[in-house]
Amino acid sequence: MKYILLIIVVSLSIFSIAQACEDERVHFIEIKNFAFVPANVKVAKGDKVIWVNRDIIAHNIVNRENDNVLSKTLEKGDMFTFIVQNEMNYACGFHPSMLGSLQLIN
Numbered sequence: 001m002k003y004i005l006l007i008i009v010v011s012l013s014i015f016s017i018a019q020a021c022e023d024e025r026v027h028f029i030e031i032k033n034f035a036f037v038p039a040n041v042k043v044a045k046g047d048k049v050i051w052v053n054r055d056i057i058a059h060n061i062v063n064r065e066n067d068n069v070l071s072k073t074l075e076k077g078d079m080f081t082f083i084v085q086n087e088m089n090y091a092c093g094f095h096p097s098m099l100g101s102l103q104l105i106n
């Protein structure tokens, strides 16, 4: 009986850990050759999005709906972390042809 309880407790713990990992998904977006790669990412609320600038040119992240500048100026190798609250179309403030989007799946 004790073993059965132990198995149940361990199973529930593993399930909780798996659930927690799933709840905190991380999406990496590379900025390279004047583009966001991938440009369109499917996300859920609470997901973490991390942009990494691979270019030698500086870029940033600007919300296209309200022109809010979300990140600092990202130099080569800089990262910007963002927790998803809503869908977002964004651009680079320095290079308006650089476009990307975060699309909500839930």
Ligand SMILES: [Cu+2]
Pocket: 058, 059, 060, 092, 093, 094, 095, 098
């Ligand atoms: Cu740019």
